[in-house]
Amino acid sequence: MEAFLDYAWLVPVLPLLSAALIARFGKLLPGGGSEIGIAAVGASLVISLGIAWHTFMQGSPEPFERSLEWSPLGGGFIFELGMLVDGLTAMMFVLVGVVSLMVHIYSREYMHGEERFTYFYAMLSLFTFSMLLLVIANNTLQAVIGWELVGLCSYLLIGFYWEEKSNQDAANKAFLTTKFGDVGLIVGVIVLSAGMFELTDTPFNIGQTIDAAVGGQLSETTIVLGMLLIFLGCVSKSGQMPLHVWLPDAMAGPTPVSALIHAATMVTAGIFLLARLFPVVAQSATVMAVIAVVGVITLFFGGLLAxxxxxxxxxxxxxxxxxxxxxxxxxxxxxxxxxxxxxxxxGFFKALLFLGSGSLIHAVHSNNMSDMGGMRKAMPWTYVTFVIGSLALAGFPLTAGFFSKDEILIAGEIWAGYGFATGNLVYYVGLAAAFVTTFYMARAVFLIFFGENRSHHAPHESGAQMVAPLVVLAVLSIASGYLFSPFSGDERNFEQWTATPVIEEGVFPFVDAGTALGTGTVASAPVVLAAAGDGSILHGPPKWHPDLLAIVLVLFGAAVALAWRLYGRQFPRPDPTSQMGVFTRVLDNKYGFDEAGYRFVVVPVRDHLSRWATWSSNVVIDGMVAGTGRSVRSLAEATYRVVDQKVIDGSVNGAAFSAAWWSERLKRMQTGDVQRYLGALVAGVIVLVLAIVAASGN
Amino acid sequence: MNPVGPLLLAALLFCIGVYGIIARRNAVLVLISVEMMLNAVNINLVTFQNLLYPDDPLVSGQMFALFIIAVAAAEVGVGLAIVFNLFRNRASIDVDDVDLMRW
Incomplete structure (x- = not known):
């Protein structure tokens, strides 16, 4: 198993190769290139699983780091192209690999008969490669490269149906919105590296940056400024308010792409990067507070929009x-x-839900739930898997979403125990949002699968290639939760797997361990705090919290009951969620973000900035270019007229003319009169003799 | 023996010959002028033989003079032949008329 680590670089390289091969040879193959994609991503997943098994059995090993070093700028600065393999990398490998493979298989049927089928598969593989390049990066510059490639691929795939203007607009919106944050990311990466230049030759190396930050070698300003700017990048990429506006519009892409974007390869990038740099984040209470507040706002208000x-x-x-x-x-x-x-x-249950919705859309040829209904009988596999995904998303006990979401609430509770208000905020708002989540997922399930069929088609179950990924993901949507649950071991669990030694030994420097205990608000908090009262980042595998379980179950039951009452029997017209007065209007307007963005960003940019830019481009820059051209041209013409025509040609012609002029005159000496020649000869001799006599006389 | 008389005679003959060649238009007279110049040279040769090497048993100066007389005879033969042909072609022996080699 150790050997898999040495080949970790193959994990991103295989999808890249596959993208190139599909683009070149895909059209020649019977499967349109999909078989190359599936084989490459499958092989990549096998290696990922080997790495995952190895790192999982070791439990927070030293990160395995290899890099090619390149020193283009000199001056002691080394640019690395490298890999950093630890539990976090392995976890992302498995997630990206599984989801990507499922999407590749699923798309064979879903995208069947598409005009640009081969292009689609090449882009899927390239998308997978981009994300894996980001995941495997051992330095922030490489991460930025992968990050930008992810943005590019998402742009290309969201705009896959580019024949429609609205889809182009969605792609542009996604690209420009995330680009806005990317500027922050790049500046943040540079700010963070600024303090590292004095310490090392590889200032962008993630491991060294973390060590320097934990060791107190980076100044407070560097960490706060750098991490907040990087966080700006994560806000745009991971769809946090207010830069989430691109995410719903990104639905313009094909449904498998939505699954890929939402589960594995795009929106997770921001979370992953912050997790990768977590020991740096943990150095500053300010940064953590900002992140927590943005997260809380997003988790609540984003959910309401659904x-x-x-x-x-x-x-x-x-x-x-x-x-x-x-x-x-x-x-x-x-x-x-x-x-x-x-x-x-x-990642698993969201991919499942998207692929399930793709299966539904495939069957009824509409995205709207008001056009569905009663699908339970016609599409049993889609129904069962979709319900499992919905339960996991809603956090129903014993599904994966239950364990992971409750872990977040517990984390908030522990944080509150350290005396931070954001902890309580996360706990209570998180519980409230769980209710909202359950309600809208129950609404979706009831609208789609119950009541009578409102579609104009006779729905049918999708084929095996679409159902198989659903089943695999449904199993994972339950099973993956048990990696870190009260049933998992103390040594071999998700926490130990993804922890690095830095995190394992790390404590929050701004937490006063001795005085913070016991201010939690839920009865179970002291139990948790007993294990984690020293301010350390890790706190062991979870235990049962009956009180929290009870609250969750009550909320779940209440939300489902409410949804059943409103939507259970038939599709109510008008929809009750559109009958909430001001509240509906606010949600329908998406809190005015799109409107405000249009009015205060798009319009000024389009009507003023771009005009000005066009003017400066057309008049100033073009004028400079054209002026340079014109002056060079007139200079050349002057040179032609004066130097070439007058001086060079003049001298050549002049030489010829003067030769002709002189020969015209000198030829007259050639009289043919021998006596005259002889006379000249004698005269010459006389002159010579006289000259010699005169010369020798002196 | 005093060389002044023969040398002056030779110089006079030579100068007359040069003048004749340059100035005369009649081709025959030009040839005669050439003969005069050759004979001026002959006088010089004989004079300097007797002046400088009176005891030379080979008397090379006189011998050279004899050679020159022979060559001059041949030369006059050739020259008169040219003049003869000239006259046959042009009905004139005026050297100014012979300007085929002009520009």
Whole structure:
């Protein structure tokens, strides 16, 4: 198993190769290139599983780091292209590999007959490669490269149906919104490296940055400024408010792409990067508070938006925004394990839900839940798996979502125990949002699968290639939770797997361990705090919290009952969620973010900045270029006229003319009169003799 | 023996010959002028033989003079032949008319 680590670089390289091969040879193959993609991602997944097994059995080993060093700038600065393999990397490998493989298999049927089928598969593989490049990065510059490639691939895939203007707009919106945050990311990475230049030749190395931050070698300003800027990048990429606006519009892409974006390869990037740099984040209470507040706002208000959506994919999109808010909030309250555990489980059940919705859309040719209904009988496999995914998303006990989401709430509780208000915020708002989540997922399930069929098609179950991924993901949506549950061991569990030695020994420097105990508000908190009262980041495998379990169950039951009452028997017209007055209007307007963004960003940029830019480009820059051209041209013409025509040609012609002129005159000496020649000869001799006499006389 | 008389005679003959060649238009007279110059040289040769090497048993100066007389005879033969042909072609022996080699 050790040997797998040496080949970890193959994990991202195989999808890259596959993308190139599909792009070149895909059209020649019977499967349109899909078989290359499936084989490459499958092989990549096998290696990932080997690495995962190895790291899991070791339990927080030293990270395995290898890199190619390149020194283009000199001056002691070395740019690395490397890999950093530890539990976190292995976890992401497995998540990306599984989801990507499922999406590859699923798309064979879903995208069957598409005009750009081969292009689609090449892009899927490239997308997978980009994310894996980011995941495996051992330095922040490489991570930025992967990050930007992810943005590019998402742009290309969201705009896959580019024949429609709205899809192009969605792709542009996604690209520009995430680009806005990327600027912050790049500046943040540079700020963070600024302090490292004095310490090492490889200032962008993640491991060294973490060591320097934990060792107090980086100044407070560097950490706060750098991490907040990087967090800005994560806000845009991971769909946190207010930069979440691109995520629902990204539904314009094909449904398998939505699954990939929402589960594995795009929105998880921000959470992953913060998790990777978590020991740096943990150095500053300010940064953590900002992250927690943004996360809490997102998890609550993002979830509310899902209530009024009719498009099933938009419901899932807003639920992703909300779940990402949970993860972000967990990072903000010190729940490193909780955040990435939720990332892990959420990846499986969100991919399942998206693929399930794709199966439904495939059957009824509409995204709208008002066009579905009664699908339970026609599509049993989709029904069962979709319900499992919904239960996991809602956090029903004993599903993966239950363990991971409750881990986040517990993390908030522990944080509150340390005396931070954000901890209580995460706990209570998280519980409230869980109610909202359960309600809108129950609404979706009832609208889609119960009542009478409102579609204009006779729905049918999808084929094996679409159902098999659903089943695999449904199993994982339950099973993955048991990696870190009261049933998992003390040594071999998700926390130990994804912890590095730095995190294992790490404590929050701003937490006063001795005085913070016992201020938790839930009865179970002291039990938790007993294990974690020293301010350390890890706190062991979870235990049962009957009180929390009871609250969750009550909320779940209440939400499902409410949804059943409103939607259970038939589709109510008008929809009750559209009958809430001001509240509905606010949600329908998406809190005015799109409107405000349009009015205060798009319009000024389009009508003023871009005009000005066009003017400066057309008049100033083009003028400079054209002016340079014109002056060079007139200079050349002057040179031609004066130097070439007058001087060079003049001298050549002049030489010829003067030769002709002189020869015209000198030829007259050639008279043919021998006597004249002889006379000249004699005269010459006389002159010579006289000259010699005169010369010798002196 | 005083060389002044023969040398002056030779110089006079030579100068007359040069003048004749340059100035005369009649080709025959030009040839005669050439003969005069050759004979001026002959006088010089004989004079300097007697002046400088009076005891030379080979009397090379006189011998050279004899050679020159022979060559001059041949030369006059060739020259008169040219003049003869000239006259046959042009009905004139005026050297100014012979300007085929002009520009």
């Amino acid at each position: 209530l009024v959506q009719d498009d099933i994919k938009k419901v899932l999109a807003y639920s992703t925004v909300s779940q990402l808010g949970y993860m972000m909030a967990a990072i903000g309250v010190g729940g490193y394990t909780a955040a990435i555990f939720h990332l892990f489980t959420h």
